[in-house]
Amino acid sequence: MTDTRGTETPMSDDTSRAARLLSEHRASIDRLDAILVYTLGERFKHTQAVGRLKAEHELPPSDPAREAQQIARLEELAKEADLDPDFAKKFLNFIIAEVIQHHRKHQETGS
Ligand SMILES: O=C(O)C(=O)C[C@]1(C(=O)O)C=C[C@@H](O)C=C1
Numbered sequence: 001m002t003d004t005r006g007t008e009t010p011m012s013d014d015t016s017r018a019a020r021l022l023s024e025h026r027a028s029i030d031r032l033d034a035i036l037v038y039t040l041g042e043r044f045k046h047t048q049a050v051g052r053l054k055a056e057h058e059l060p061p062s063d064p065a066r067e068a069q070q071i072a073r074l075e076e077l078a079k080e081a082d083l084d085p086d087f088a089k090k091f092l093n094f095i096i097a098e099v100i101q102h103h104r105k106h107q108e109t110g111s
Contacts, residue, residue, distance in 0.1 A: 040095070047099040051106040061103035067096060 003009050054061060071089050078088035
Protein backbone atom coordinates (compact mmCIF):
# COMPACT_ATOMS: atom_id res chain seq x y z
CA MET A 1 0.00 0.00 0.00
CA THR A 2 1.13 3.63 -0.49
CA ASP A 3 0.95 6.30 2.20
CA THR A 4 -0.14 9.92 1.66
CA ARG A 5 3.29 10.74 0.13
CA GLY A 6 3.03 7.78 -2.27
CA THR A 7 5.71 5.79 -0.41
CA GLU A 8 5.37 1.99 -0.36
CA THR A 9 4.79 0.76 3.21
CA PRO A 10 4.37 -2.84 4.49
CA MET A 11 0.72 -3.69 5.28
CA SER A 12 -0.53 -5.04 8.60
CA ASP A 13 -3.33 -7.67 8.45
CA ASP A 14 -5.74 -4.94 9.42
CA THR A 15 -4.55 -2.62 6.66
CA SER A 16 -4.62 -5.32 4.01
CA ARG A 17 -8.16 -6.27 5.08
CA ALA A 18 -9.16 -2.60 4.78
CA ALA A 19 -7.54 -2.41 1.32
CA ARG A 20 -9.46 -5.52 0.17
CA LEU A 21 -12.75 -4.16 1.53
CA LEU A 22 -12.12 -0.78 -0.13
CA SER A 23 -11.47 -2.41 -3.47
CA GLU A 24 -14.60 -4.63 -3.15
CA HIS A 25 -16.75 -1.61 -2.35
CA ARG A 26 -15.23 0.28 -5.28
CA ALA A 27 -15.99 -2.62 -7.63
CA SER A 28 -19.63 -2.55 -6.46
CA ILE A 29 -19.74 1.24 -6.86
CA ASP A 30 -18.41 0.93 -10.43
CA ARG A 31 -21.07 -1.68 -11.30
CA LEU A 32 -23.82 0.51 -9.79
CA ASP A 33 -22.53 3.61 -11.61
CA ALA A 34 -22.74 1.63 -14.87
CA ILE A 35 -26.35 0.67 -14.04
CA LEU A 36 -27.15 4.33 -13.36
CA VAL A 37 -25.66 5.46 -16.68
CA TYR A 38 -27.43 2.76 -18.73
CA THR A 39 -30.70 3.42 -16.86
CA LEU A 40 -30.43 7.15 -17.54
CA GLY A 41 -29.66 6.40 -21.19
CA GLU A 42 -32.89 4.34 -21.43
CA ARG A 43 -34.87 7.06 -19.63
CA PHE A 44 -33.60 9.72 -22.05
CA LYS A 45 -34.61 7.54 -25.04
CA HIS A 46 -38.19 7.63 -23.75
CA THR A 47 -38.13 11.33 -22.93
CA GLN A 48 -36.71 12.12 -26.40
CA ALA A 49 -39.71 10.26 -27.89
CA VAL A 50 -42.03 12.21 -25.57
CA GLY A 51 -40.31 15.45 -26.68
CA ARG A 52 -40.97 14.65 -30.35
CA LEU A 53 -44.63 13.81 -29.58
CA LYS A 54 -45.04 17.02 -27.61
CA ALA A 55 -43.47 19.08 -30.43
CA GLU A 56 -45.66 17.41 -33.08
CA HIS A 57 -48.82 18.03 -31.07
CA GLU A 58 -47.82 21.45 -29.75
CA LEU A 59 -47.99 20.34 -26.13
CA PRO A 60 -46.13 22.34 -23.45
CA PRO A 61 -42.60 21.06 -22.65
CA SER A 62 -43.30 20.81 -18.92
CA ASP A 63 -46.18 19.19 -17.04
CA PRO A 64 -46.04 20.36 -13.40
CA ALA A 65 -48.94 18.08 -12.30
CA ARG A 66 -47.11 15.01 -13.64
CA GLU A 67 -43.89 16.19 -11.97
CA ALA A 68 -45.65 16.55 -8.61
CA GLN A 69 -46.86 12.91 -8.88
CA GLN A 70 -43.36 11.72 -9.82
CA ILE A 71 -41.73 13.59 -6.92
CA ALA A 72 -44.28 12.26 -4.39
CA ARG A 73 -43.75 8.70 -5.67
CA LEU A 74 -39.97 9.01 -5.66
CA GLU A 75 -39.94 10.40 -2.11
CA GLU A 76 -41.86 7.31 -0.94
CA LEU A 77 -39.54 4.97 -2.87
CA ALA A 78 -36.50 6.78 -1.41
CA LYS A 79 -37.78 6.25 2.15
CA GLU A 80 -38.25 2.52 1.44
CA ALA A 81 -34.76 2.35 -0.08
CA ASP A 82 -33.06 4.19 2.83
CA LEU A 83 -32.17 7.08 0.53
CA ASP A 84 -32.56 10.71 1.63
CA PRO A 85 -35.92 11.77 0.08
CA ASP A 86 -34.68 15.37 -0.35
CA PHE A 87 -31.75 14.08 -2.36
CA ALA A 88 -34.08 11.91 -4.48
CA LYS A 89 -36.25 14.96 -5.13
CA LYS A 90 -33.27 17.15 -6.11
CA PHE A 91 -31.94 14.39 -8.37
CA LEU A 92 -35.27 13.94 -10.20
CA ASN A 93 -35.72 17.71 -10.54
CA PHE A 94 -32.20 17.94 -12.02
CA ILE A 95 -32.99 15.26 -14.62
CA ILE A 96 -36.40 16.73 -15.45
CA ALA A 97 -34.88 20.21 -15.94
CA GLU A 98 -32.52 18.68 -18.54
CA VAL A 99 -35.43 16.87 -20.23
CA ILE A 100 -37.42 20.11 -20.44
CA GLN A 101 -34.42 21.77 -22.17
CA HIS A 102 -34.41 18.91 -24.70
CA HIS A 103 -38.18 19.30 -25.23
CA ARG A 104 -37.69 23.04 -25.87
CA LYS A 105 -35.03 22.24 -28.49
CA HIS A 106 -37.45 19.81 -30.22
CA GLN A 107 -40.01 22.61 -30.38
CA GLU A 108 -37.51 25.18 -31.68
CA THR A 109 -36.20 22.85 -34.39
CA GLY A 110 -39.65 21.32 -35.10
CA SER A 111 -38.33 17.72 -34.88
O1 LIG B 1 -44.07 13.07 -18.88
C1 LIG B 1 -43.82 14.08 -19.54
O2 LIG B 1 -44.72 14.82 -19.96
C2 LIG B 1 -42.44 14.43 -19.84
O3 LIG B 1 -42.19 15.36 -20.62
C3 LIG B 1 -41.34 13.72 -19.13
C4 LIG B 1 -40.91 14.46 -17.85
C5 LIG B 1 -39.84 13.54 -17.19
O4 LIG B 1 -38.66 13.71 -17.49
O5 LIG B 1 -40.24 12.63 -16.46
C6 LIG B 1 -40.30 15.77 -18.23
C7 LIG B 1 -41.01 16.94 -18.20
C8 LIG B 1 -42.36 17.04 -17.63
O6 LIG B 1 -42.55 18.23 -16.91
C9 LIG B 1 -42.73 15.84 -16.86
C10 LIG B 1 -42.05 14.66 -16.93
